[in-house]
């Protein structure tokens with residue numbers, strides 16, 4: 539958790555060319571990417587569409603602030619999640635038991651309403667040959683969370699990335715989150731959280747391994763459908 543994600547992406551990017559995406563921070567701007575001024579003008583349009591006066595003092599700097607906030611919210615596009623996991627440690631003394639990182643808090647945004655998704659992820663894997671620094675697992679979660687998401691896709695992306703790079707004996711990911719598009723609009727149901735999971739390898743094939751993981755994580759409460 540030491541360095542800035544964008545910096546890290548810059549340092550590691552281009553490694554194997556996987557998942558090279560256009561970054562919102564301008565480091566990897568593609569031909570179709572609008573200029574900052576255009577983004578700010580779009581925010582101004584929305585302010586006026588909401589019914590307010592975009593020129594009043596309180597709103598004058600809002601388009602610039604929103605653009606800066608979006609750079610933070612969507613910093614994940616500039617990060618190659620696979621590159622984050624490429625530095626591994628092989629001197630593990632044969633450790634092949636579960637490595638579990640619990641309660642990784644994240645903030646994301648739903649791709650349907652741009653509303654915040656706030657929750658936590660539990661990530662586990664069964665090392666075969668290599669282990670990775672645990673902060674890297676946090677960074678993989680962040681790299682996918684800081685994009686426009688649906689929770690189901692994010693859960694699978696995290697699991698597949700760990701599976702593809704570390705090639706472990708199994709990967710398990712459980713994500714629990716509250717969707718503000720459900721709590722502040724639409725059905726207006728606060729207190730509902732959505733739980734998604736992805737089990738690969740031995741977590742899928744071996745019921746006792748899966749049970750051990752789920753008991754360590756604690757049984758997630760309150761499953762619900764997104765966008766009910």
Ligand SMILES: [Zn+2]
Pocket residue numbers: 648649650651652653717719720765
């Ligand atoms: Zn939504």
